[in-house]
Amino acid sequence: MEKEKLKALLDDMSLKEKADQMLQLMGAFYQEDKEGILTGPARDMGVGEEDIQLAGSILGTYGAGKLKKLQKEYMEKQPHHIPMLFMMDVIHGMKTVFPMPLAQGAAFDPELSEKCAAAAAKEAAVSGLHVTFSPMVDLVRDARWGRVMESTGEDPYLNSRLAQAQVKGFQGEDMGAPYKVCSCIKHFAAYGGAQAGRDYNTVELCEHTLRDFYLPSYKAGIDAGAGMVMTSFNTVNGIPASTNKWLMRDVLRKEMGFDGVLISDFSAILETVAHGHSKDEADAARKALEAGVDIDMMTSVYSANLCKLVEEGVVDEALIDEGVMRILELKNRLGLFENPYKDADEEEEKTVILCKEHRNLAREAAGKSFVLLKNEGILPAAPGKKTAFIGPYTDNKEIISSWAILGDVASCVTIKEAAEKVFDPGLTTFCSGSPVLSERELKGLVGFGPGKPVSVSEEEQEKLLQEAVEAAKEVELVIMPLGEHYLQSGEATSRGMIDLPEAQVRLLREVAKVNENIAVVLFTGRPLDLREVSRIARSVLVVWLPGTEGGAAAVDVLTGKVNPSGKLPMSFPYCTGQIPVHYNAYSTGRPDNVGEVRFRSKYIDIPNEPLYPFGYGLSYTKFEISPVKLSGGVVTDEKAVTASVTVKNTGERAGTEVVQLYLQDIAASVVRPVKELKGFVKAELEAGEEKEITFVIDEPMLRFLRADGTVGSEEGEFNLFIGNSSDTDNQAKFRYES
Numbered sequence: 001m002e003k004e005k006l007k008a009l010l011d012d013m014s015l016k017e018k019a020d021q022m023l024q025l026m027g028a029f030y031q032e033d034k035e036g037i038l039t040g041p042a043r044d045m046g047v048g049e050e051d052i053q054l055a056g057s058i059l060g061t062y063g064a065g066k067l068k069k070l071q072k073e074y075m076e077k078q079p080h081h082i083p084m085l086f087m088m089d090v091i092h093g094m095k096t097v098f099p100m101p102l103a104q105g106a107a108f109d110p111e112l113s114e115k116c117a118a119a120a121a122k123e124a125a126v127s128g129l130h131v132t133f134s135p136m137v138d139l140v141r142d143a144r145w146g147r148v149m150e151s152t153g154e155d156p157y158l159n160s161r162l163a164q165a166q167v168k169g170f171q172g173e174d175m176g177a178p179y180k181v182c183s184c185i186k187h188f189a190a191y192g193g194a195q196a197g198r199d200y201n202t203v204e205l206c207e208h209t210l211r212d213f214y215l216p217s218y219k220a221g222i223d224a225g226a227g228m229v230m231t232s233f234n235t236v237n238g239i240p241a242s243t244n245k246w247l248m249r250d251v252l253r254k255e256m257g258f259d260g261v262l263i264s265d266f267s268a269i270l271e272t273v274a275h276g277h278s279k280d281e282a283d284a285a286r287k288a289l290e291a292g293v294d295i296d297m298m299t300s301v302y303s304a305n306l307c308k309l310v311e312e313g314v315v316d317e318a319l320i321d322e323g324v325m326r327i328l329e330l331k332n333r334l335g336l337f338e339n340p341y342k343d344a345d346e347e348e349e350k351t352v353i354l355c356k357e358h359r360n361l362a363r364e365a366a367g368k369s370f371v372l373l374k375n376e377g378i379l380p381a382a383p384g385k386k387t388a389f390i391g392p393y394t395d396n397k398e399i400i401s402s403w404a405i406l407g408d409v410a411s412c413v414t415i416k417e418a419a420e421k422v423f424d425p426g427l428t429t430f431c432s433g434s435p436v437l438s439e440r441e442l443k444g445l446v447g448f449g450p451g452k453p454v455s456v457s458e459e460e461q462e463k464l465l466q467e468a469v470e471a472a473k474e475v476e477l478v479i480m481p482l483g484e485h486y487l488q489s490g491e492a493t494s495r496g497m498i499d500l501p502e503a504q505v506r507l508l509r510e511v512a513k514v515n516e517n518i519a520v521v522l523f524t525g526r527p528l529d530l531r532e533v534s535r536i537a538r539s540v541l542v543v544w545l546p547g548t549e550g551g552a553a554a555v556d557v558l559t560g561k562v563n564p565s566g567k568l569p570m571s572f573p574y575c576t577g578q579i580p581v582h583y584n585a586y587s588t589g590r591p592d593n594v595g596e597v598r599f600r601s602k603y604i605d606i607p608n609e610p611l612y613p614f615g616y617g618l619s620y621t622k623f624e625i626s627p628v629k630l631s632g633g634v635v636t637d638e639k640a641v642t643a644s645v646t647v648k649n650t651g652e653r654a655g656t657e658v659v660q661l662y663l664q665d666i667a668a669s670v671v672r673p674v675k676e677l678k679g680f681v682k683a684e685l686e687a688g689e690e691k692e693i694t695f696v697i698d699e700p701m702l703r704f705l706r707a708d709g710t711v712g713s714e715e716g717e718f719n720l721f722i723g724n725s726s727d728t729d730n731q732a733k734f735r736y737e738s
């Protein structure tokens, strides 16, 4: 529809109709039982029948047939027959589930993430959906926060590359094209900075840190064309994001140039009363509208107050018109005025969802996301060896994450199902050895509904343990699929102790007493304290929450069919007390790099370094990276310098090395991180093969937020590092002269 017609439509709408375009309800409000809804959740929420009929969008419902019926009935009653928007959390896959986002960060593969997002978009689109609340691009440094699983990690550059890739995968060049959906960047802003890793907690960041580390990935998603942004629950320096005019009007809209729809997180506008920023719901409505929030997710703050605020002259109707126009423009970009059903298609649902192509992609993506942290020669598992798979993830289909809310668990492939196809049945045994969680740990999962695991009696646990120990005695290799329960990560799952579940620690210890050849396969939504696991196991392979084909991908890697190439997108801390720990930290005035000296920035009981650093990951082969070669020693505004290394596969099998480029601005108007990732290349090499990898170092790469508040570069010395982990010391020096 042309812009003028949209404007004419807006001008013809009543104030109430406009206000309710800014209301988003759960799809459950549109089920048959109207009475039950009206006298139940709707009444509790303060939403009336008229609001339900006029709401501009819904979330949480999908299905081609259901949404086509809903749209038809809704549009017949909508005074201007304006189509409704259908939104959903399709975070890392819909029915076919891809590796969780932190695992996709470990793959260091934007093209791969783009393909995964495109496949997810296709399944979502044929199911009738128009918008996905993805990607979450919050930078994370605190593994106590359960939502690190939803992020791509601790680095602004990696997060930016993957944000851009996912938006392009979801939206393509035109979100109105077939099988594309609108992508919603979230959560603006800095939700990952919640103090102490406690969800929804306060975020206090100086503007320098906010801009240098936390904002770049949102900007990358917006520059990639994301049609929507979601506000975050947290305060940003004392003001809740959803009513933070500076953050939303000045930073998001003016500076970043975002002109799409800004939606609140679930009840986040109402929660500004609990935050102590809005004195009541009417005040919250005014502040959020003035901040430029266009859609109120699942409260009646807008629908119950905006009309009155306009009638009383408290808010300008023009602010409502601005927000509603953005909503109409989004519906228009999706082509809904011409075709309100877009790609909804019951027949295509049957052929697209969980199709072989998507499953193969899920398997490939999982295999590329795994990170080999340790391997003392017992992986890949040699065929013909007596092997026992022992652990609660041996035959467990719950490997798709708590945010894979539409994922089809039954369609997941377990390690056992995959192993039975390739391991000699006469030489291989399988047992769980323990429940995933103990009774005590189960108690923490309050309100987790149907997915919550059942408890296992003490006697049963003893029986499982004895069976496992017996199985371990008889074999040459014990593969132990262990890990967090999938409900222990995701929203509202902050943990004060990031340990492996206690029943599994006991299992590991008991098995180790009878067999030292242990390879741990770790399912987890977050970095864990792996000191004991690393001490006991001879191999440790992190498989995260790998998605629908996770078990098949795990066996591909365990058998060497796939050579692991993942690199950590987030540091694994030495212990919880070391958090926050991240590679791109500042030097301090007393760096702990002068030997055994007391008065330095360090702990007296643990090291400063994480157990495993950002960018780290092993392979089944060996790679040698040559010293850095520079094409010159000075970068100027006109002249770039190239930095090259030769990477050689000195092992016996093909493999992929993620070659990483880091810079350090040695002295600047504000202190700079000791290393900053500025580029990476995935080098696929046959055994014995070598390749030259070259990076271009130019002036834009050196820019940062300077002390005077402007963004730019400053003259001076730089260290440059090229290696296969953030702890590389393969370095060279250059100068920048303006």
Ligand code: GLC
Residues within 6 Å of the ligand: 059, 089, 133, 186, 265, 266, 491
């Ligand atoms: C949740 C999450 C957000 C999600 C929204 C809708 O509380 O914070 O990421 O998109 O509600 O489900």
